[in-house]
Amino acid sequence: MAQSPLYIGFDLSTQQLKGLVVNSELKVEYIAKFDFDADSTGFPIKKGVITHEAEHEVFAPVALWLQALDSVLSSLRRQGLDFRRVKGISGAGQQHGSVYWNSEAEGLLRNLDPARSLEEQLPAAFSHPYSPNWQDASTQNECDEFDALLGGPAELAWATGSKAHHVRVHTSRRHGDQLLTEPLSQRFTGPQILRFQRKHPDIYQKTTRISLVSSFIASLFLGHIAPFDISDVCGMNLWNITEGTYDDKVLELCAGRFGVDDLKQKLGDVPEDGGLHLGPVHPYYIQRYGFGADCTVIPATGDNPATILALPLRPSDAMVSLGTSTTFLMSTPSYKPDPATHFFNHPTTAGLYMFMLCYKNGGLAREHIRDAINENLKDTPAQPWANFDQIALQTPAMGQRTPTDAMKLGLFFPRPEIVPNIRSGQWRFNYDPTTGQLQETTEGWTTPQDEARAIVESQMLSLRLRSRGLTQSPGNDLPAQPRRVYLVGGGSKNQAIAQLAGEILGGVEGVYKLDIGDNACALGAAYKAVWGMEREPEQTFEHLIGQRWREEEFIEKIADGYQRGVFEKYGQAVEGFEKMEDQVVQQVRATSGHVDGV
Ligand SMILES: Nc1ncnc2c1ncn2[C@@H]1O[C@H](COP(=O)(O)OP(=O)(O)O)[C@@H](O)[C@H]1O
Numbered sequence: 396m397a398q399s400p401l402y403i404g405f406d407l408s409t410q411q412l413k414g415l416v417v418n419s420e421l422k423v424e425y426i427a428k429f430d431f432d433a434d435s436t437g438f439p440i441k442k443g444v445i446t447h448e449a450e451h452e453v454f455a456p457v458a459l460w461l462q463a464l465d466s467v468l469s470s471l472r473r474q475g476l477d478f479r480r481v482k483g484i485s486g487a488g489q490q491h492g493s494v495y496w497n498s499e500a501e502g503l504l505r506n507l508d509p510a511r512s513l514e515e516q517l518p519a520a521f522s523h524p525y526s527p528n529w530q531d532a533s534t535q536n537e538c539d540e541f542d543a544l545l546g547g548p549a550e551l552a553w554a555t556g557s558k559a560h561h562v563r564v565h566t567s568r569r570h571g572d573q574l575l576t577e578p579l580s581q582r583f584t585g586p587q588i589l590r591f592q593r594k595h596p597d598i599y600q601k602t603t604r605i606s607l608v609s610s611f612i613a614s615l616f617l618g619h620i621a622p623f624d625i626s627d628v629c630g631m632n633l634w635n636i637t638e639g640t641y642d643d644k645v646l647e648l649c650a651g652r653f654g655v656d657d658l659k660q661k662l663g664d665v666p667e668d669g670g671l672h673l674g675p676v677h678p679y680y681i682q683r684y685g686f687g688a689d690c691t692v693i694p695a696t697g698d699n700p701a702t703i704l705a706l707p708l709r710p711s712d713a714m715v716s717l718g719t720s721t722t723f724l725m726s727t728p729s730y731k732p733d734p735a736t737h738f739f740n741h742p743t744t745a746g747l748y749m750f751m752l753c754y755k756n757g758g759l760a761r762e763h764i765r766d767a768i769n770e771n772l773k774d775t776p777a778q779p780w781a782n783f784d785q786i787a788l789q790t791p792a793m794g795q796r797t798p799t800d801a802m803k804l805g806l807f808f809p810r811p812e813i814v815p816n817i818r819s820g821q822w823r824f825n826y827d828p829t830t831g832q833l834q835e836t837t838e839g840w841t842t843p844q845d846e847a848r849a850i851v852e853s854q855m856l857s858l859r860l861r862s863r864g865l866t867q868s869p870g871n872d873l874p875a876q877p878r879r880v881y882l883v884g885g886g887s888k889n890q891a892i893a894q895l896a897g898e899i900l901g902g903v904e905g906v907y908k909l910d911i912g913d914n915a916c917a918l919g920a921a922y923k924a925v926w927g928m929e930r931e932p933e934q935t936f937e938h939l940i941g942q943r944w945r946e947e948e949f950i951e952k953i954a955d956g957y958q959r960g961v962f963e964k965y966g967q968a969v970e971g972f973e974k975m976e977d978q979v980v981q982q983v984r985a986t987s988g989h990v991d992g993v
């Protein structure tokens with residue numbers, strides 16, 4: 396019997412490259428991983444990047460990724476993958492990073508020699524050997540200019556889906572006698588290109604094309620420079636989402652004296668079809684690894700857009716990625732941009748958008764409280780979350796031991812936060828929902844115990860506050876809420892967090908975790924390749940994946956979602972939470988200068 400075709404999704408993220416192989420039935424057959432810090436040779440990196448403290452620059456050596464790609468392919472071959480079965484390749488790239496190619500690039504890519512590695516052959520193709528990373532914080536001035544250009548952050552968000560992400564003085568905090576500066580990431584590509592153009596005008600001039608990390612992956616497989624993907628291009632602050640074209644005004648600022656036409660050439664066209672056949676895989680891969688000549692390259696997208704492709708996500712579903720940071724993703728037909736959130740084109744489906752919230756304080760902030768509780772109890776169990784979980788579940792909702800108690804609300808940001816854009820710090824409040832009275836105090840708080848529930852509640856209330864305009868009533872007089880909440884990432888293993896996520900965010904059908912855990916974005920990229928290659932004319936991604944999706948094998952229900960009464964009580968808490976955030980932002984503005992809108 397003929398074996399099923401296979402499809403590879405690559406995930407080129409900050410700290411690793413993964414290759415994940417699925418068959419037409421969406422079942423994972425192989426996974427290979429290259430950890431940049433642990434497995435690379437010859438690069439002075441830490442957590443996948445190089446940091447220049449003085450200028451707040453964070454960047455990655457592009458040659459590192461070349462080394463990683465040959466290594467992942469070799470690893471898949473060692474595992475026994477028959478590359479002749481692979482009919483499609485797609486990928487997921489860390490968002491916002493850019494790669495700068497020179498005039499030699501097309502020739503070098505076209506003439507790749509299978510006897511030599513990518514790392515041996517391609518470094519000469521780059522006009523600049525480094526890719527600015529999404530954690531970079533060197534573009535304060537450029538972000539200010541981007542935000543001011545169209546009238547303000549809200550106008551830039553309306554045009555491009557996001558404001559320029561940056562911070563001002565409020566990132567500084569006192570630690571004893573020292574003034575520590577903790578810049579936030581200014582991660583969108585447009586301001587990065589503007590700074591590059593001004594700082595290295597000669598190199599900018601010699602740059603013939605600019606790739607995103609996603610289109611860079613596709614370019615390596617194609618053997619020529621691939622276009623941007625329709626979703627990932629929205630992470631640049633250069634693409635006008637409603638008009639479906641680059642925004643000329645923003646390009647004018649970004650290109651400076653080199654001119655818009657020149658920049659447009661560097662950026663290239665953006666095809667609308669996320670399943671487009673970009674072309675066959677380059678002979679390098681056929682001869683070196685045994686790919687067939689009929690293997691096709693499909694546009695690679697950003698890692699967050701790829702994550703929503705890891706399942707047939709419906710517009711009323713929500714995904715929460717509980718990693719080092721927290722990201723909240725929804726697919727939605729509504730375009731409602733706001734300076735605190737991000738909108739992207741959906742990676743596969745015209746007429747849909749991806750809504751994203753990206754928080755810096757996720758797992759790390761929860762770990763601080765987990766460790767404080769273990770220390771307080773003088774007990775660090777083998778499962779370090781055991782005490783945190785038990786206490787979080789024993790604590791009543793909003794810490795209200797009796798119905799007349801005040802609700803306990805807090806913000807817990809050991810690192811500067813993106814949502815809201817604010818310096819690091821901790822704030823605790825009591826809130827009386829009957830009078831609307833809010834008071835900054837720790838009265839009635841047992842610290843750190845009460846904080847276990849309070850931090851999870853705080854993180855989930857922030858998600859509910861910012862996504863409520865996108866949810867709808869599922870009918871039967873139920874309040875607006877997601878149909879399902881899907882958890883991915885390291886924190887999705889945590890039963891207590893799952894339960895609180897359901898109580899606060901709702902989800903009429905419950906809270907689920909993906910079997911694939913932390914490989915969701917590589918899986919989404921592989922599914923994109925399946926769809927690109929096997930779709931019928933006009934068949935949507937959701938339809939094709941939905942038909943082949945085997946719920947019982949791929950996901951697990953881990954908690955109830957909507958509970959009448961509890962959800963409504965958290966509705967009152969959202970009001971208090973919003974007030975509290977406003978108050979804290981005002982306070983910080985008064986004491987340390989400018990803060991962006993919440
Ligand atoms: N059982 C658990 N309960 C809560 N959080 C957990 C648990 N196991 C791992 N985590 C959290 O998962 C995070 C790492 O998730 P992961 O998705 O691997 O991260 P990354 O975003 O860096 O890829 C850590 O911050 C850790 O605190």
Ligand SMILES: O=C(CO)[C@@H](O)[C@H](O)COP(=O)(O)O
Nearest residue numbers: 408409489490529582698753
């Ligand atoms: O900046 C963002 C999203 O806007 C990050 O989510 C990057 O996309 C990096 O992803 P990882 O490498 O951490 O997966």
